[in-house]
Amino acid sequence: MLGVVMEACVFDLDGVLVDSEPVWEQVRRAYVADHGGTWQPDTQSRLMGMSTGEGAAYLRELGVRLTPDEIAESVIDQMAERYQDGVPLLPGAREAVQRLAARFTLGLASSSPRRLIDVVLDASELREYFVTTVSTEEVARGKPAPDGYLEAARRLEIYPKDCVAVEDSSNGLRSAHAAGMRVIAVPHADYPPDDDALAIAWRVLPDLDALTVELLT
Structure with a gap:
């Protein structure tokens, strides 16, 4: 050919x-649990590829009672902190x-x-x-x-x-x-x-x- x-x-x-997918899942899963939400079996696969705003809005649908902007900022802060230990x-x-x-x-x-x-x-x-x-x-x-x-x-x-x-x-x-x-x-x-x-x-x-x-x- x-x-x-x-x-x-x-x-x-x-x-x-x-x-980074395992890191994203760990951070988001813990964040949802800490804020009273419920992580679904297909949550990680659905999040893969979403933009920051789309992902934050979806976490809100899982029960996180914060604004999408607040969710996005917190998750990004935690990801950046994790990367400080190395990429x-x-x-x-x-x-x-x-x-x-x-x-x-x-x-x-x-x-x-x-x-x-x-x-x-x-x-x-x-x-x-x-x-x-x-x-x-x-x-x-x-x-x-x-x-x-x-x-x-x-x-x-x-x-x-x-x-x-x-x-x-x-x-x-x-x-x-x-x-x-x-x-x-x-x-x-x-x-x-x-x-x-x-x-x-x-x-x-x-x-x-x-x-x-x-x-x-």
């Missing part, structure tokens, strides 16, 4: 470069970013708030490799809507069809696909995407070590 030449690679952050990069994340940056234009489209994106990229010394980074705080809708990926492509001045996205979650895969990008899935073992979301991926890789320049050229 002939390879498909891409001009840009747009990474997700949480669950792709940073093993949990996933195996091969740094190498994958450096490897692809040598050949492609890189962007990032994340559901994390801008504050946490900046904390992670600065602490991990990965900021220099990304031409642009987009938080879903900066667009109208979070994942699975395509807004974040479309904005990343717009800022890169590259057509979405000439971009490949690297994702792990159901909402992320659907978002990048809806934007018209080819999607590479690198599923997280503890938070696997739904089968129907995985089916729309162009490639499914076992880990970031398999994400090579040759795959995209």
Whole structure:
């Protein structure tokens, strides 16, 4: 099969470069419990990909009796505090970013708030490799809507069809696909995407070590 030449690679952050989903779940689960809410079996999967505002509004639906702004601020504060102990990069994340940056234009489209994106990229010394980074705080809708990926492509001045996205979650895969990008899935073992979301991926890789320049050229 002939390879498909891409001009840009747009990474997700949480669950792709940073093993942050367990941290998000721990922080949010404890926060809901501490404020009298009830964590549901599908809560974590539903939250994956939501923007900051959408996630805060959803936690309020679970019974947290605070405003979405108050919820968002508290959760972000706790996440930033956890990151002070170190950013949990996933195996091969740094190498994958450096490897692809040598050949492609890189962007990032994340559901994390801008504050946490900046904390992670600065602490991990990965900021220099990304031409642009987009938080879903900066667009109208979070994942699975395509807004974040479309904005990343717009800022890169590259057509979405000439971009490949690297994702792990159901909402992320659907978002990048809806934007018209080819999607590479690198599923997280503890938070696997739904089968129907995985089916729309162009490639499914076992880990970031398999994400090579040759795959995209």
